[in-house]
Amino acid sequence: MSDSQSIKSRSLLRSGLLVSICTFASRILGLARDAALAYVLGASAGADAFYVAFKIPNFFRRLFAEGAFAQAFVPVLSDYRVNEGHDAVRELIAAVTGSLTLVLLAVAAVFMAASPWVVYVFAPGFADNTGQLALASSLLTITFPYLLFISLTALAGGILNAHGEYGVPAITPIFLNISLLVATLGFASSATQAELSIAWGVFAAGVVQLLFQVPFLARLKLLPKPKIGFSHPGVKRILLLMGPALFGVSVGQINLLLDTVLASLLETGSITWLYLSDRLYELPLGIFAIAISTVILPSLSRSFSSQSAERFASTLDWGLRLLLLIAVPSAIALCILAKPIIATVFYRGELTAHDVDMAAMSLQAYSIGLVFMMLIKVLAPGYYSRQDTKTPVKIGLIAMAANMVFNLILVWPLGHVGLALATSLSAGLNALLLWIGLHRDGSHRFSKQWWLMLRVLLLGSAFLLAWLWFYHSLNITWTEISSWQRVQHMALVVCVGVLVYGLGLLLAGLRMRHLRAQD
Template identity: 95%
Template sequence: MSDSQSIKSRSLLRSGLLVSLCTFASRILGLARDAALAFVLGASAGADAFYVAFKIPNFFRRLFAEGAFAQAFVPVLSDYRVNEGHDAVRELIAAVTGSLSLVLLAVTAVFMAASPWVVYVFAPGFADNPGQLALASSLLTITFPYLLFISLTALAGGILNAHGEYGVPAITPIFLNISLLVATLGFATSASQAELSIAWGVFAAGLVQLLFQVPFLARLKLLPRPTVGFSHPGVKRILLLMGPALFGVSVGQINLLLDTVLASLLETGSITWLYLSDRLYELPLGIFAIAISTVILPSLSRSHSSQSGERFADTLDWGLRLLLLIAVPSALALCILAKPIIATVFYRGELTAYDVEMAAMSLQAYSIGLVFMMLIKVLAPGYYSRQDTKTPVKIGLIAMVANMVFNLILVWPFGHVGLALATSLSAALNALLLWIGLHRDGSHRFSKEWWLLLRVLLLGSALLLAWLWFYDSLNIVWTEISSWQRVQHMLLVVCVGVLVYGLGLLLAGLRMRHLRAQD
C-alpha cells in the first residue's frame, strides 16, 4: 500500500473510532432512556400505543433520512465537491434543503391529519381496542413532526460528514435521549397520562437536534438559504437515486415495521418485548456498523469519483474486516447473556419477570442475525457510493419477500420470537446477496489479511465463549437480585469478556497496524 493510502486508512480508522465513541455515549443514554420508559410504562396497552406512535416517524426517518436520502445525497455531494467547487456545492445544498423541506411539510401535514388510519395500517391489532387506537392516534399527531426535524438534521449531518466533520452528527442523537429522559422522569411520572408527556419529549428532541447542527454548518459557510429546486441537476440525480434506494439499504427497517404489524395481532406486550430486544441488538449495530458505514461512504464516493478502483476495493475490505472483529463477539454475548442483559437494563418499575423472559427470547433470535445486519450497513454503501441503486433494490425486494414468508411460517408456532427469527434469516439472505454482487464485479476482493482475521476470530471467540459459559453456569437468578447486584454482575462479565476477547486477539497475532493499513 502507498504512503497516501496508508495515511488515508489511518484517517478512516480515527474517524471510525471518533464516531463510535460519540455513538457509544448516545447509545448508553439511549439505554437509560429505554429503561426509564420501561419503568414508567411497563409492557401495557399504553406502552404498546406509544411505541407504535414512536416507531412510525422513526421508520420514515430511517427509511428516508438515514436510508434512501443519505445514500443518495452523500455520493452526489461528494461528486460536486471533487468536480464542481464550493459555489456549486452551496447551490446544491440550498436546492436540496428547500425541496426536501417542502416535501416533508406536506407529508407531515397529511400523516397528522390521517393519524387514525395510519395507526390502523401499522398496528391493525389495535382495532380490537378502540381506546388504545385513539391513544396511539393522538400520540402520532404529536410525534410525527419529529420526521420533519430529524430529516433536516440528517441533511445537515450528511453535509458535515462529507466535509470530514464526523463528531457533530454522531453527538446529535444524544439530545433525543436527554429530551426523552427529561420528559419521562421529569414530567410523565406525575402526569395524568404519561404517554402524552413522553410524546411531547419526542417533538422537542427533533427541534433541538436540528438547531444543534446549525452553528457548525455556519462555520463551514454552508448554512443553506433554501430554494425550491426540483429542476436542479443535482436534485434530479438525488431523486433518481432515492426511489430505488427506498427498498435497498432500508429493507431491514421495513421488515421491523412489518413485525410490528403482526405483533399487534399477538398478546398484549409483544410490541414492547420486540422493542426492548430491538434496542439492545441495535446497540452494537449503531455504535460500530453505522459508524463504519458513516465513515466509509464519503471515502468510497470519492474513490469512485476519482476512478480509483483499487482504493475503493481496499476501503470496502477494510470496513468488512474491522466490522467482523466486533460483530462476532457482540452476537455471541447477546445470545448467551440475553436474559441477564434485559434484566439489568429494564427490570424495574412496571416491567415484570415474565416480560424479561419474553424480551430475552426475542433478543436471542435477533442475535442470530446480528452479524448479517451489521454487514449490510457496510456492504450497501459499496453500491450507493457508485450511484448504483438498482442492484440493492432487487436484493432488497428478495429479502423483504423472504422475510414475510419467514414471518408467516414462524409467527404462529413461536409468536413474537418467530418474528425476530424471521428478521435474522432475511438479513442473512440480504447480506449474502449484496456481497455476491460486489465480489462478482470486482468491487470487493479478499486481501491476505483475512487469514489473520479468521485466526484471531477463532481464538478470541473461543476464549470469550468459555468465559460466558462459565459465568452462565453459576445459575444466577437475575430477576431475584437487586438492581445494584445486577449491575455489578454485568459489569464484571462484560469487562472480563472484553479483556478475554482482546487477549485472544493479541495471542493470535492481531496488532494495531492490521486495523489501519493493508499491504
C-alpha cells in the same frame, strides 16, 4: 505519500474518530433512554401505543430524511460547491429548504388529520382495543411533526458535512435521547398520562435538534432564506436521484413495518419486547459494523478507481476478518447473556420479570443473525465502491420477500420470537447472496490468513463460551437481586469475558500486525 495527502488522511481519521465517539455516546444515552421508558411505561398497552406512535415518524425519517433525501442531496450540493460557487450554493439551499418544508408540512397535516387510519395501517391489532387505538392516534398527532424537524435537521447536517463540519451533525442525535430522558424521568413519571408527556418529549427533541445546527449554518453564511423552488435545476436533480435511492432504502424499512404490523396482532407487550431486544442487538451493529464500513468504503473506492483488483480483494478480505473478530463474540454474549443483559438494563419500575423473559427470548433470536447483519455492512460497500447500486437492491428485495415468508411461517408458532428469528434468517440470506456475487466476480478471495483467523476465532470463542457457561451455571436469579447487584455482576462477567476472549486470541497466535490493513 505527499504532505498534503498525509494531512488529509489524518484529518479524515480525526473526523472518523469524532463521529465514532459521538455515535457511541448517542447509543449509550439511547440505552439509558430506553431503560427510562421501560421503567415508566413497562410493557403495557399504553407502552405499545407509544412505541407505534414513535415508530411511524421514525419509519419515514429513515426512509426519507436520512435515507433517500440525504443520498440525493449531498452529491448535488457538493457538485454545486465545487463547480458553481458560494452564491449558487446559497440559492440551491434556499430552494431545497422551501420546497422540502412545503412538502413536509402537507404530509404532516394529512397524517395528523388521518392519524386513526395511519395507526390502523401500522398496527391493525389495535382495532380490537378502541382505547389503545385512540391513545396511539392522539400520540401520533404529537409525534408526527418530528418528521418535519428531523428532515430539516438532516438538510442542515448535509450542508455542514459537505463543508467539512462533521462534529455538529454527529452530536445532534444525542439531543433526542436527552430530551426523552428529561420528558420521561422529569415529567412522565408523575403525570396522569405518562405517554402524552413522552410524546411531547419527541416533539421537543425535533425542535432542539434543528435549532442546535442553526448557529453553525449562520457561521458558514449558509443559513437559508426558504423559497419554493421546484423548478430549480438542482432541486430537479435531487428529485431525480431520490427515486432509486428511495426504492433501495425502502427494502429494510418495509421489513420493519411488517414486523410492527404482525406484532400488533399478538399479545399485549409484543411490540415493546421486540423494541427492547432490537435496541440491544443494534448496539454492536451500530458501533462496530458501521465504523468498519465507514473505514473500508473509501479504501475500496480508491482501489477500484486505480484498477487494483488485488488490493480491492485484499481490503475487503481484511474488513471481513476484522469484523468477525468482533461479531462472533458479540453474538455469543448476546445469546447466552440475553436475560441478564435485559434485566440489568431494563428491569425496574413498571417492567415485570415476565417482560424480561419475553424480551430475552427475542434477543436470543436476533443474536442468531447478528453476525450476518454485521457482515452486510462490510459486503455492501464492495458493491457501492464500484458504483453498483442495483445489485444490493436486487438482493435486498429477495431478502425482503424471504423475510415476509419467514414472518408468516414463524409468527404463529413462536409469536414475537418468530418475528425476530425471521429477521435473522433473512439477514443470513442477504449476506450470503452479497458474498456470492463478490466471490463470483473475483472481488473477494480468501487469503492465507483465514487459516490463522479460523484458529483464532475457534480458540477465543471456546474460552469465552467456557467462561459464560461457568457464570451461567451459578444460577443467579437476575430478577430477584437489586439493580446495583445486577450492574456489579454484569460488569464482572463482561470485563472477564473480554480478557478471556483476548487471551484466547493471543494463545492462538493473533498479533497486532494481523489486524493492519494493506492499503
